[in-house]
Amino acid sequence: MxxxxxxxMITKKSSKTISPDVVLIGAGIMSATLGVLLKKLSPSISIxxxxxxxxxxxxxxxxWNNAGTGHSAFCELNYTxxxxxxxxxxxxxxxxxxxxxxxxxxxxxxxxTGIIDSPDAFIHNIPHLSFVWGNDNVxxxxxxxxxxxxxxxxxxxxxxxxxxxxxxxxxxxxxGRDPEEKVAATKMDLGTDVNFGTLTKFMFEYLEKQEGxxxxxxxxxxxxxxKKDGSWIIEVKDRATRKTSRVQTKFVFIGAGGxxxxxxxxxxxxxxxxxxxxxxxxxxxxxxxxxxxxxxxxKVYGKASVGSPPMSVPHLDTRMIDGKKALLFGPYAGxxxxxxxxxxxxDLPLSIKLDNIRPMLAAGIHNIPLTKYLIDxxxxxxxxxxxxxxxxxxxxxxxxxxLEMAGQRVQVIKKDKKVxxxxxxxxxxxxxxxxxxxxxLGASPGASTAVSIMLELIQKCFKEAKSxxxxxxxxxxxxxxxxxxxxDAELAAKTRAWTTEVLELGASHYSEEFSA
Numbered sequence: 001m002x003x004x005x006x007x008x009m010i011t012k013k014s015s016k017t018i019s020p021d022v023v024l025i026g027a028g029i030m031s032a033t034l035g036v037l038l039k040k041l042s043p044s045i046s047i048x049x050x051x052x053x054x055x056x057x058x059x060x061x062x063x064w065n066n067a068g069t070g071h072s073a074f075c076e077l078n079y080t081x082x083x084x085x086x087x088x089x090x091x092x093x094x095x096x097x098x099x100x101x102x103x104x105x106x107x108x109x110x111x112x113t114g115i116i117d118s119p120d121a122f123i124h125n126i127p128h129l130s131f132v133w134g135n136d137n138v139x140x141x142x143x144x145x146x147x148x149x150x151x152x153x154x155x156x157x158x159x160x161x162x163x164x165x166x167x168x169x170x171x172x173x174x175x176g177r178d179p180e181e182k183v184a185a186t187k188m189d190l191g192t193d194v195n196f197g198t199l200t201k202f203m204f205e206y207l208e209k210q211e212g213x214x215x216x217x218x219x220x221x222x223x224x225x226x227k228k229d230g231s232w233i234i235e236v237k238d239r240a241t242r243k244t245s246r247v248q249t250k251f252v253f254i255g256a257g258g259x260x261x262x263x264x265x266x267x268x269x270x271x272x273x274x275x276x277x278x279x280x281x282x283x284x285x286x287x288x289x290x291x292x293x294x295x296x297x298x299k300v301y302g303k304a305s306v307g308s309p310p311m312s313v314p315h316l317d318t319r320m321i322d323g324k325k326a327l328l329f330g331p332y333a334g335x336x337x338x339x340x341x342x343x344x345x346x347d348l349p350l351s352i353k354l355d356n357i358r359p360m361l362a363a364g365i366h367n368i369p370l371t372k373y374l375i376d377x378x379x380x381x382x383x384x385x386x387x388x389x390x391x392x393x394x395x396x397x398x399x400x401x402x403l404e405m406a407g408q409r410v411q412v413i414k415k416d417k418k419v420x421x422x423x424x425x426x427x428x429x430x431x432x433x434x435x436x437x438x439x440x441l442g443a444s445p446g447a448s449t450a451v452s453i454m455l456e457l458i459q460k461c462f463k464e465a466k467s468x469x470x471x472x473x474x475x476x477x478x479x480x481x482x483x484x485x486x487x488d489a490e491l492a493a494k495t496r497a498w499t500t501e502v503l504e505l506g507a508s509h510y511s512e513e514f515s516a
Contacts, residue, residue, distance in 0.1 A: 020048040020214070023234060023249040025221050025263060026256035027051035027058075029196050029447045030440055032203035033106070034253055034454045036115070039210055041473050042464065046212035048247060049204075050236055052220040052259070056204050057197040069196065069319055071448035072100040074128035074157070074188035075301040078313050080144050088140065090147045097153040098486040099449035101495060104192075105478050106451040107199070108502040115206045122199040124320050125505040127298045128191030131166070131173060131183070131392070137303060138184040145186050152489035158187045172296050173316065176394035190496070191299060192505060193319050196447045224252070224267045230436055232267075251461065254439035259343065261351055264439040269432045273355040275441065276413035282331035282406035285389055289400040293318075293327045300392065316392045329389050331406045332380065429453060435461035451478070 022038060024031040027049055038045055051058075073079045073093035080093045107123065110116045132141045138161065148154040160166060161184045167174040169187055177183070207213045218239045225233040227248075234247045254263045258279065264272040287293050300316040317328045382398060389396045427442040427449070438457050455478070459465045465474075474481040485492040500506070 018048065018245075019248045020046040020212075021250055022047045023232070023247060023252045024049045025252065025254045026259070027053075027056035027200075027204065027215065027217070028255060028257060029057075029200045029450050030255035030454065031253065032056075032200045032207070033450045034255070034457065035207050035213070036110070036203050037106075037454055037458060037477065038462075039207065039213065040477060041458070041470050043210075044212070047207070047214070048249070049207070049213070049215045050219045050221055051215070051217050052239065052256075054218050056215075056217070057200045069317070070100075070123075070126075070128075070192040070194040070299070071096060071446075072128065072188075072191065073097045074154070074191050075130045075186070075299060075315075076313060077130055077132075077141075077144070077301060077303050080148070082140050082143075086143070088143045088147045090144075090151065093148060094151055094153060094486055096449060098484070098492075099452040101153070101485050101492065101499070102455070102478060102480065103448060103451040104499040104503060105480060105495060108499045109477050110202070111502050116199075116202045119503040119505075122195045122202065123503055123505070124193045125189075126191055126193045126318055127169070128188045129170060129185055129298050129300045131170065131185045131300050131302055133181050133183045133391075135182055138182050140303075141184045141186060151486075152492055153486060154188070155493075156188060156190060160185060170296065170298055170300055172292065172393055173300060187298075190500075190505075193299065194448070195319070195321060198322075221263060222266075224263075224437075226268070226436075230434055232436065250436065252437045253457070254437070260439050260441050264430060264441070265351065265353060267432075267437055267439070269430075269437055271432055272430050272439065274415040275428075275430065277351055277441070278413055279336055280333055281336040282333055284328045284330040284332075284404045284406050285385060285401040286404050287327040287329075287400055288402050292400055293325055296327055302392065314388065314392065329392065329401070332385060332388070427453065429457060431457070431460055435463075455481075 022035075022045060024035055024047060031049055035047055035049065038047065073096040076093075079096055080088050080090055082088055107116070107119070111119050116122070130141060130144075132138060142159065145157060145159040149157050149159075161182070163174060163177075163179070163183065166183060166185045169185065204215060208215055216236070220237050220239055221234055222237050222244065223235040225235075227233060231248055231250050232252050234249065234252065235244055236247055237244050252267070254260045254267070256263060258277070261275060261277040264275065296316065297318055298316075299318060302314050304313045314330065319326045319328060382403070385403070386396060386398050386401075389401065427440060427446060429438060429440050431438040438461055440453065440457075455474075462470075464470050471482075479498075480491060480495055483491060485495060
């Protein structure tokens with residue numbers, strides 16, 4: 001379906017260059033979302049998209065590479081850290097839940113306008129559960145539940161320590177479990193499973209049909225040069241012919257996942273100085289037994305091991321991948337010097353520059369337990385991985401599971417005045433002062449909050465965003481635009497009722513409550 005385009009590119013030896021209004025680097029969920037938004041806001045805008053691989057969504061947006069599908073903070077315990085005083089901080093969870101609702105608004109717009117024919121192709125309703133064991137963890141989950149359910153975005157969450165009720169929710173997790181073990185669980189029926197690979201492909205199919213949009217696969221961005229007039233000259237190499245071409249543009253978005261950091265460094269913008277990256281790889285156990293797959297119908301998240309990165313939060317995850325139900329457990333973390341799954345082992349050493357070496361060394365010193373954890377993970381035997389799985393499926397057997405590689409993530413390292421450098425476990429948008437270039441670094445929650453991130457980018461980098469025309473179009477695409485779903489309970493409920501109906505996510509108490 002997607003093909004490498006050769007003819008529009010003009011070689012470096014020519015006196016001409018192509019000059020799109022916008023260049024998007026990376027053919028994943030971020031570039032697709034930004035491309036569709038910009039084309040809707042300004043139909044005449046010209047866009048060139050460059051992807052180093054031979055297909056779209058081949059890296060972080062691929063469902064087999066994505067560490068989480070449908071992050072809405074309903075069940076992910078790393079978004080609600082326990083503070084030193086024992087209380088549970090819910091601020092990040094509320095922000096992520098709000099961002100996910102905004103994403104659902106945009107996806108509903110794509111369905112209603114015919115850009116996506118059927119929501120069933122990429123999104124499904126599935127309960128989101130948190131499951132813990134042990135007195136301390138049960139107490140934590142109870143506090144988390146109490147804190148979250150005070151907010152309307154978590155209305156409908158259930159909590160129980162009753163083993164029979166948990167068994168009715170997730171029977172496989174309870175089979176063979178010690179009857180004396182203290183356990184607890186929360187459940188949100190409003191949860192979803194999202195295939196971001198399929199969603200991204202739909203958006204690129206739409207973009208390829210639009211006038212002024214060109215998708216160049218198997219093309220790698222080599223270098224940047226800022227011109228005096230504020231525009232950028234970008235050198236792009238065709239990986240098949242090895243020819244280098246030049247592209248001139250007024251705006252560049254670097255949305256290349258783990259590959260964004262090296263490209264940001266090449267841009268040489270002052271705002272990108274001092275950033276480093278710490279790559280983390282992952283693996284899944286994928287169930288090969290259809291009977292076990294059919295018995296489980298939920299996303300079940302637990303607590304991460306002490307010192308582990310957030311992307312390694314263990315979960316027993318039901319997913320729909322290419323129309324087929326799958327069951328995954330993991331991810332098991334690991335370490336590789338690659339920044340991309342299809343990258344080079346030289347990615348990490350080549351990313352070390354004079355301006356970021358101090359933050360990277362400082363972050364390394366302060367994260368020795370994390371390094372030890374990753375080394376231990378790499379050294380795990382199949383039996384070790386099975387024992388981790390048995391925490392969630394006590395009767396698990398190794399022959400029912402296959403080991404598969406997950407995606408590669410690059411956690412952000414940034415300057416810190418107190419300690420020199422800190423390791424961040426989120427996303428970081430870096431923009432040039434004049435708004436001519438933006439780069440997205442980091443990982444989780446990533447794809448689930450892509451719409452909010454791209455809306456923020458557009459408002460920061462495009463002066464037209466303040467115009468009446470663009471503001472009106474924003475409100476068509478995102479009905480809650482300019483308002484806060486986190487602060488307006490009635491608006492949030494009505495928005496959920498609408499997206500639940502359009503995305504065919506099944507009846508919920510929201511649609512029932514606001515149908516009158």
